[in-house]
Amino acid sequence: MPETSTSLFRSLRGRVTGIAVAGTALALLAPVPAMAASAQASATAADPVSVLKYTAKERREALAYWTTARIKAVGKSVDLGPTGPKAKPYKGATLKTVGRLFFVNARGADTWCTATAVKSANRSAVMTAAHCVRMGSSPGNTNTSMVFVPAYDKGKQPYGAFAVRSAATPRTWENDSLNDMSALVVDADKKGRELTDVVGGQPISFDRAVGGTVTALGYSATRPQLGEELLRCVGKTKRENGTQMIPCDLTGGASGGPWLADFDATTGKGKGVLVSVNASLDSLEPTKMYGEVLRSTAKKVYDKAQKS
Template identity: 35%
Template sequence: MRRAATLFSTLALAATGCMLGTAHAAPAGTSAAAATGSHSTSVSAADQQAALRFWTPERLRGAREMTAPASRTTTATPATAAPGAPVVVPPLAAPASAAAASTPGVGTFASSPTAWTGGGLISTTVGKVFFQRADGGTFACSATVANSDNKSVVLTAGHCVVDAGTGEVYRNWVFIPGYANGNRPFGTFTATRLFNVAQYVSTGGNANWDFAFAALGQVNGRSVANTVGAEGIAFNSATGRHTHSFGYGGSDAEGNGERLNHCEGDEFPDAGRAGSTMWGIDCVQSGGSSGGGFLADFDTSTGGGSLVGNISVSAGSNEYHPTLGNEALDLYRQAGAA
């Protein structure tokens, strides 16, 4: 049985603002980009093929649920720039083949992690992330497909991409959308490039910066969004709204990381950490849910909404997510142009 981990954060959702497509930007290089404070790491074609071979069913079962670096989540000063104009990218409906495999239903209210039975877009766009650290350990997180220019981007947590203490970017990084009980209904997508904000490492893991994006390769000649659809995503959006979080928690009550779980609640600011700009809800998913999406404007009958953050850290009975501001928008645009 896998070990359950500590808690993660939820995302704040966007309701107002302009409805825009993603702006084009040149892809980042393999080192920090001074203009945006971003860092990207490219994955060679050979390493992508090696990752596909690496993740056998046995290794998927043996991966441990990733936990947030709890000792590195505070700062004495706020760690975000002044907010910019709201930017909202709409969801992308799943192709008929994916939609047929997940009939939309109506989810039930979840003040504690509950198996998601509502089907719809969320059941195909959320998936499990698997990766390996330099010490050989294998771990699992969660991620969500975000609509983007290249139709190949997922949002996850910074601590699911890079070790904030050492700057080590994880290897053999793959995303399996719609993962359930070891099944890979839409295939395994390898990372072609991983993106995190440089501040997450320079601050030693300040959770205000605990978000990341991955650009993915194709499966059977199709991008991930053109295979399973994509959720919308919002930047510089309103906070304090009703949000839903989704992830693959590793506790017994959450199915030991083998099923998609759901929380929801009205957001409130993180008042327990000096300098925190995070928002959370009164519900906690356990280890393995890290990186899973928080959505606003979520329609339980269709499974579509707008990503406003990712599960990051928890305290007591609450889970929190970093807000997606200008820095996240820059990073997302780079990933969408990769």
């Protein structure tokens, strides 16, 4: 996939990772000084979770930045080919918890991922992929202007937009591109309501056995939807290459979208337990979607977010 049409595509353990999309020309990355990166790693080596925080001013600016016109423009600027055959439009009951996550990536390009509101102590946690927050193995290259729009559909924002105030990722992702998952914390809405008080939250499971049927969801930049409509794949998980895999051809923009177990993709009924998120596609077989098995590191990331 050419870099001009996707933001963070690159090889990793025989896979293509970073299925977010970029809608504008890409700028050069600013290098991270080796001594500064080393000092940072030493200072935080004891903490397995890295937390990126946004100021109140940055959060206000993020909400102002993502206008209806800008959202429409970023969707129209990327076309990653036809949808399917495995990915199909989701037609079940409205999933209030799943939405588009808009941001400006580390290269300075407008882009988006997919994210999910989950049950949490602070009622404000959202799960997505780590590469939707920052570049792997590059501590200084982080994303900005992050806004979560739950239940986004064809320009409609029925529950408004929530600015991201912090993003927790595994330290192993920041330094070594391992464990591609992240837990965000969002601000309350304009009426002072916390996220899951407005849209609810999916339960999340850690150390769940690989092998069950899941529904993967995401706002893929494939046509005719081009990120405007939620797409889904349904398949049985299989352990592969140290993670888990399902047959799925969702692509750029679907990054961070949930893998839901105990869920009926046709009706939208069932608990919809989140067991992973879309992380990467196989570089040779783009019908294989990979997601991390959520274990102790993922639980620490989630706990860091839900308790903040």
